[in-house]
Amino acid sequence: MRILIVEDEQKVADFIRRGLKEEGYAVDAASDGEEGFFLAGTNPYDVILLDLMLPKLDGLSFCRKLRGQKNVTPVIMLTAKDEVSDKVKGLDAGADDYLTKPFSFEELLARIRAVLRKGSRQQQTLLSVGDLTLDLLSHRVARAGREIELTSKEFALLEYLMRNPGTVVTRTMISEHVWDINFDTFTNVIDVYVNYLRKKIDTGRPRKMIHTVRGRGYMLKE
Secondary structure, three states, rough: OOOEEOOOOOHHHHHHHHHHHHHOOOEEEOOOOOHHHHHHHHOOOOOEEEEHHHOHHHHHHHHHHHOOOOOOOEEEEEOOHHHHHHHHHHHOOOOOOEEOOOHHHHHHHHEEEEHHHHHHHOOOEEEEOOOOOEEEOEEEEEEEEEEOOOHHHHHHHHHHOOOOOOOOHHHHHHHHHOOOOOOOOOHHHHHHHHHHHHHOOOOOOOOOOOEEEEEOEHHHHH
């Protein structure tokens, strides 16, 4: 999952970014509405966390423009304004949810999960490829019933591979969905994490699931 934070309060943005990364999300951030709108239009995001009071382009205008371009990415507005009229304006502008500052990080995570479920009723909470299963809610991974312990980044990488079974995914595709826009594509970090997954998922098993497609990328298949 990849999330965009559009927030001009640096401390708030850093707090949210740090927490989301610990949960395994890829996170990009913008400090004003124009930069955020540009990122929202050029990158695929699963959720946008949008401050209401922003320089250059305020949150309401941002949301209206986004919906005007038929962009249906779920938007959660974050703001210190707690009047009912302000919430109504945000929802009418196209936001999916509204969270008043200050808020607990646990509540933010719950709101993110809620808009993802609401935004895609067909979204699976349990991914399965062959005898490999991944539970998006409990963050449990198992192969042939045997549980596998993964780090948050390993989990995010496996989730992306399992959402694209039998398909070659390039390093660029992986970096866009599992890491953020500041990721250095010239490093071998992706190869390292793929190898971590191989050791945990394929070691000791006659049938390997993670394959390298030389010169192109990786593929997960039964």
